[in-house]
Amino acid sequence: MNKYDVLGVVGEGAYGVVLKCKNKDTNEVVAIKKFKESEEDEVVRKTTLREVKILRIMRHENIVQLKEAFRRKGKLYLVFEFVEKSMLDILEANPNGVDTETVRVLTCQLARAIEYCHRHDVIHRDIKPENLLINPADNALRLCDFGFARTMSADTPLTDYVATRWYRAPELLLGSTHYGKDVDIWAVGCIMGELTDGQPLFAGESEVDQLFVIQKVLGPLTPEHMEMFLRNPRFLGIQFPDVSRPETLEKRYLRRMPKLQMQLLKGILVMEPRRRLSAREMLRMPWFEAVQGLGCRV
Template identity: 65%
Template sequence: MNKYEVVTAVGEGAYGVVLKCRNKDTGDIVAIKKFKESEDDDVVKKTTLREVRILRMLRHENIVQLREAFRRKSKLYLVFEFVDKNLLELLDIYPQGLEAETVRYCVWQLSRAMQFCHRHDVIHRDIKPENLLINMHDKSLKLCDFGFARRLPSLTLHPSDGANGALTDYVATRWYRAPELLLGSTTYGKEVDIWSIGCIMGEIVDGQPLFPGESEIDQLFVIQLVLGPLTPKQMEIFLRNPRPESIEKRYLGKLSKRAMNFMKAVLVLDESQRLTAEGCVTHNYFEGLVSPSGVTAEEVAPQYQQPTPSRGKYADNGPQQRAHASRVDDHSPYQQRYNTKQSQQEVNWISRGSTERTKL
């Protein structure tokens, strides 16, 4: 740490604190993750080494860049490029959601990050607003926090990456967790990340989590854990309840037809029918998308396309469609956002309510 000076603390996680620092020699601003426990802690050491190994393999413009890793006084430090905001902070500023074209650009960038990860047989397993960094100047999005990422077991190159069969059944903050994870599956795959893309998309459209996780169904589940299953009569009453609000009704007037098709394609209950990362990137929802640098989605996609079999009910929409048990399942920073009025700040390119918007 001698060559860095701490500017401020910017966040804290299960294993450590993230510091905004300045390189004394170059003046560059970086983010340094300082782990709380000593290097002798096997859990911390294993998690850190796994994250370093994966990040060194994943070099992509939509994945946060690891610049260096070092040890000081039995502490582990990871040095990353610094990005000024994360998506959770952005939604604090814009609680009504983001402008439609910004939503499209963010989802496209996240899809590209997952496409790259999945091509390297890496599943992230913890996609949530806190782990999506946003540059407020050029709208670039970067996926971060690979502490719970894994190589797929059948293709693992290192034992600590999750070899020898099953994956851990706890991953992802509850609101962004795929159905197969909620059911305790340990044989899940890349599809869990695709589900999370849909959850993120829904949340940035209107500022509210798509599946908040604390509901009547949650309550029924907890009751049954303690007292056993519902009686036949109770189950009959439960099944007569009206269907919850559909995706179509929830986002009526907020999503285009193509955007709706994309969301429904990633939020398929049957993971085998869920869109792949390849299908996400090439979906026609992104046709005509132009980045701030003038690059179109169509220009980028061919660089990554491979022959991929189409999958799922919505897979024909594009040109080439086809734990750790205690990972802080605490939504306090999220619930605080939905229970507290946030002051509005004017960044015209991103707010749906803005009268002037910078176009992509």
Template identity: 50%
Template sequence: MESYESLGPVGEGSYGTVLKCRHRESGRLVAIKKFMDSDEDKTVKKIALREIKLLRQLRHDNLVNLLMVWKRRRRWYLVFEFVDRTLLEDLEQNPNGLDLNTCRQYMFQILRAATFCHQQNVIHRDIKPENILISQEGVVKLCDFGFARTIASPSEVYTDYVATRWYRAPELLVGDIKYGKPVDVWALGCLLIEVLTGQPLFPGDSDLDQIYHIVKCFGNLVTHHQELFYRNPIFSGVKLPESSSTVPLQGISSVQLIVSQRCLDMDPEGRAQCSELLDHLFFTQDSFHIRFLEQLNAKIQKEHIENSTLPKITRSPGQERSKVDEKNSRGKDKKHPEDMDEKVNKDKIEKMKGKQPSQVSKHIHNNNNNNTFYLKVPFRTPKVTLHKTRNKIQ
């Protein structure tokens, strides 16, 4: 960190802090995500390594791209190009929602990002306004991959407690541990309505209240999810919210209603794929998708050119020493599962221990000459905090 001048925090969470910094030699602004002591906390270590791994794997114009990574004194540091605006900030400045053209531009790019992730067999699992960055040119970047993961084989299961509550699909709320890409599609449907109206669709203050909001709007949970609810010890002795009538979505047009319903099907199997949504009338009417894609490519190219002229950030001697420290400490990190979320048998986990840190480090050290376009990623806040009128909840 000696190479950077800290200009103050831009985000804080249970796993660390994001700082706005200036590179002392080049003067370039960056955002640095500084994790807590990852060697002491296995959860922090897991999240840091997973985010690094996936950001190295995923390259797309609508995804945040990693600029530099190093580890020093048992902490991971992730460096991104600084961007000071998120979709949440846009929504707070427009409490009645964004205009239709801006909404379509943003959602089209978010869907491009999600489509690419799903094509790479990766689910994000935490799509929300805080995790969507917007550049001055209007280029959108999906960020924060700490809770993203590669889709497992059908026999493997995931943790059920992911995604910020307001954007959590019914299968996650009831504790399903076999889910997939549709959880992202549900979050995108919630996001679409929020961008159009300016208000969160399902602002539940507990998982049970969240289920109540959903049932009130779309009717009772599917049979399988009802069974999971009553088998979940968290809801022991609690009656599942039910509804004899529903309150339809309001404040949106018929076309907007149709595309949102394609995302917000109570049955995950009934939800559209992200690639299908890109071809929906919401984006294709008046040839919007053709016109905007040309504009978007021009904006992306412009930003690439501007960033290619910025001074390059090189490693300081202190960072070079951190490489040596990291190499020497690898032998101490002998046991760490690649993904502690996986509820697989203990023998399989034991075989996985010790492999991931060295693999990630190998990729990191080859990253110095990467000239890809990068943006900042705001830090995820897993615990309940207040951000004006919006709750940030894990």
């Protein structure tokens, strides 16, 4: 840390702290993620090493750039490019949502970041406003925090508890350990909705409430989901109220969402994971045709 001056604290989490720093030699401002635990904690060590390994192969303009990683006194430090704001800051400043063009530009960049991850067999698993960094000058977006990210390998069970509840796909809420890239796609739909009117699309107060809130808008769970629900001891004895007449996404965003945006959202927020659009298919949707200079067409 000798070559950096600490300018302030950007954020804190269970893992440690993110500091805003300046390189004494170059005057470049960077963000440094300093991990709390020393190497002795095996779980933390494995998680951080996995994050570093994934970040080292991620080279894309919509993914935060890892500049270097080093250790001091047993603690790990990751040095990233510094980005001024997060999407959470943008949402807090715009409680009724942002204009359609901004939604389109930000969603397009997020889709590009996800398409790149998925093409390299990486699932992010924790897409939420705090993990989307935005430069207010030009709305350039960077996906960050790969602490929960995993590389896909055939038939390896994955952990069921990932992603902040509001952005979690139904299969994650139901405890599946054989989900896929589709969980990231679901989160993109939730982000798109929240940017549109400033409100989280599915703001459940618990896992079971989250499942109910989703069904109130999209209709009942699939038979496969229902089977998982009945098998999961966490939900023993719980029944859902009647959701045969859902609110629908159209009603939810009446007069707030252009037709082509709604077409995309409906292709993303599909209960059946295999029927959700892939990131590549998302980028080919007509809604992105008008976005210039961001490489949104593939």
